[in-house]
Structure formats: structure tokens, C-alpha cells
Amino acid sequence: DIHDWVKDPAAIYAQSFSTIRDEVELETLPEALRDVVVRITHACGMTDVVDDLSWSDGAAEAGIKALADGAPILVDAEMVAHGIIGRKLPRANRVICTLNDPSVAEAAKSLGTTRSAMAVELWRPHLEGAVVAIGNAPTALFHLLELMEEGAPRPALVLGFAVGFVGAAESKEALIQSGLPFIALRGRRGGSAMAAAAVNALAGGLE
């Protein structure tokens, strides 16, 4: 019967998180990472994403601290920005998406690169200590890693959830090798919902 659906939002969240805890082995994960895994799983409906998740030591703690200290959140897509729950952010942290900056489209065209990569150029003044959330474009992640090689200021954490068939897996492997603090989903899977979910978990746990 279609009228039997659960209407209470708190009950829906509780039941979702409970199902995830039943089906996903969380105990073997670093404690600070568990809420991240629950929220990422919740965002995509797949209990096996944890199998492809990779992280550097202390990554979740670094993200939690950066957000608590007021760090900005740099995102590669408007969809990521709109998946971040503003009221959870501990310091009303700025969420910065430069993809639709008026200068980006033209510069990308003239340099023969993607808008996503060019948009990352505009992150330079905000990079130091930031939380970077990549939920779409491998080229944004690749270009970020190039900026790091050039000696640009380092973010506190990079959330690597680039998705797709060209460069997604490779860009996340490059992130994992980069020496930056990271949480990343290996392979082709990813997306803005997962990237935003990771931010939401670091910002406010499961509340």
C-alpha cells in the first residue's frame, strides 16, 4: 500500500543509519571515519562503497578540525555545494564553487582545457588549510595536484570522489600517491552526493 510509507524524517534517518550499521562493517574503521562511511553509503544506497574507500592516516580528524576552525570548503561543482547542509557547518564555513565564474569558460577555451580544471586556478587564494571536495571532475583533481607540485598552499584535506570513465580512477590514484591528506573512493564510482555527504559527516556527524 502506497500510504504506508514512513513520513517522520527523524525516523527515516534513524532507520537508514541502522540498516547501514547492520550491513556495513564499521568496527574495523578508524573511529573518526565511521560517520563519513555511514553518510557516504546513505547518499548512494550502496553498502559496498566502503570496500573501495581509501584514506590517509588522520584524514577524518584533519577535516573535522579544519571545519571547526572555520576553513572554507572548495567544491568542483554546484551539485556538491547544494548537497552540503548549511546548518551543519560549525562556523558557517564558506562554500566556494568557482566553476561558473565569468572568467572561467573563456580561459578554458583559449587554453584548451576543461572549465573544471580552469576553475581550480581560482582556488589559489583559498587553498591554505581548506577542505577540498571533488564530486565530479577528474580534471579538477588533476589540476589541483599540479598546483601542489608547483608549491601552492596545501589544503587540510582533499575528498576525492571524481566519477566516470576518463581519468576518474587515475586522478584518485594520483591523489592517494600525492602525500596530501585525503579520503577517496577508488575506481569509477563517485559523485557529488558522496562528496557532499563526506563534508556533512565531517561537519556534523550523523546529527
Add this chain to the structure above:
Amino acid sequence: DIHDWVKDPAAIYAQSFSTIRDEVELETLPEALRDVVVRITHACGMTDVVDDLSWSDGAAEAGIKALADGAPILVDAEMVAHGIIGRKLPRANRVICTLNDPSVAEAAKSLGTTRSAMAVELWRPHLEGAVVAIGNAPTALFHLLELMEEGAPRPALVLGFAVGFVGAAESKEALIQSGLPFIALRGRRGGSAMAAAAVNALAGGLE
């Protein structure tokens, strides 16, 4: 080498779509649905989503025609709205998201339901002939089906990509049984990227 990445956006799209065509059996699908499957696969990085896809006869054709005729697009989440590529829409079709309407949060609270379900109440004046794209909330899809039972005007197509652990699979099965024209992803998987990708395919194919 991180500097070897493909920078040309047209080449990235072409290579992505070519990989999908190599790995996904498209020939057995209705012709009008193939671009939808390619774009949905592209959005999530998973070549097996086609196995869970369900559709009513002529669904893709109905969506293409509705958009060409200028139908509005009703979405359950801002993330869906921001995944729709505006320049692809054939008639600058309106994209309507009522979730953050000032009246919704309070009404949902007082009626003990979700904001997503309450937001669908505000769709009534726009439903007739619309393309509905559900990329997040099972409760939005359930409430839409309740409106249909009450005799509300019928949309031209419902894209069912509700995601998660509570009601997602059930709401999409209810859609499949409803008699409405639909394209839906069975099970827990779904999301705003897939819902938006389906709209983009119906609006502009793979261009």
C-alpha cells in the same frame, strides 16, 4: 604521470561515451532510450545500472516530446536542478524546485511529514504534462503517487531515481505499478546525478 591527463572536454566526452558503448549492451533497448542509458551510466560510473532500469512503453519518446513542447521540469532537490544543463533545454523549460519554498518546512513539521513530500504539494499547478525528476527523496515520489490517486493532473513522464535504504526501492516499485509513464532505477541505487542525466539526455541527447 599526472600531466598526461586528457584536457580537451570534447575528447573526454567522446572517450567516455565510447567506453560506455563498448561495455553496455544498448542494441536491445528501445532506440529513444539509449541516450538516456548512456548519460545515466556516465553520471554514476557504473555500467550495470542498465540491469536495474525499468520503463513504460514509449517513456523516452514522451519525455522528449514534452520537453520539446516546453513542459516544465519538476525536481525534488536542488542538486537535481543544478545537474540539468540549461543550454540543452529545447524551450528554456522552467526547472521548478519547491523544496526550499518558505512555506514548506513549517507545513511539513506541523503535518508530521518530510519537507520533500510537502514540497510536492506545491507542484499541483505545474503537474499537467510536466516532466518530473525525482533524484533523492522516496517520500516525494510516494506523495506524488498519492496526488495521482486523488485525481491530480498527470505528468508526461516521471523519472524515478529516489535513492537509499528507506522507501527508495518501494517507492519506485509503486511508480512502476502506477500506470504513469516512467523511467526508473529499481532498488536502492539512484541519485540526483542520474535524474539530471536522464533529463539532459531527453533534452539534448548526447550532444
